[in-house]
Amino acid sequence: MNGKRWKRSKTAVYNMGYHLIWCPKYRRKVLVGEVAERLKELLLRKAGEIGVEVVQMEVIPDHVHLFVKTVPTNSPHFIVQQLKGCTSRVLREEFPFLKSRLPSLWTRSYYCESVGHISEETIRKYIEDQKGK
Incomplete structure (x- = not known):
């Protein structure tokens, strides 16, 4: 197994990635200048504390995009x-x-999409093909 794509724990091999987006309340454009820079620092620090790797981050004046990878025990909501x-x-x-x-500062809602290396179509086909084995 390729060590870059998968991670291992004592009981699992995994590749958990999430695309997360959220906005300031009323979608106000307050994430600029020093606020945006400080936000990036805080996100990286907190992510490290909870065992989350920030693969990509973009702070736009009225929303935040993150692509994160984590262990299977960390839910997107957490x-x-x-x-x-x-x-x-x-x-x-x-x-x-x-x-x-x-x-x-933030709205109560957020967007989350799981991100993986294998497409949904490939997984469906793999599971379907297991019947004949």
């Missing part, structure tokens, strides 16, 4: 909850204008 919670608290403390413009 990852988003940790990242949004930590960044909201710190950014609102460090940039008081965020408190006056927004009742909370």
Whole structure:
């Protein structure tokens, strides 16, 4: 097995990747300049603390895109909850204008899509082909 594509634990071989997107409340364009730079730092730090690898990150003025890889025990909801919670608290403390413009930094919702090396069609065909074996 290719060590770059898969990771291993004592009980599993896995490749868990997620594309995550979320927005500031009211889709306000507040993720600019120092706020955006600090957000990137905080996301990388918190991701490391919870065992998440940030493969790609883009902070746009009114939303955040992340491609992350993680262990199978970290759910997407847990990852988003940790990242949004930590960044909201710190950014609102460090940039008081965020408190006056927004009742909370982030919306409650987010987008998540699992990302894998193998397509859904390939998996369906593989499972179907198992009948004949």
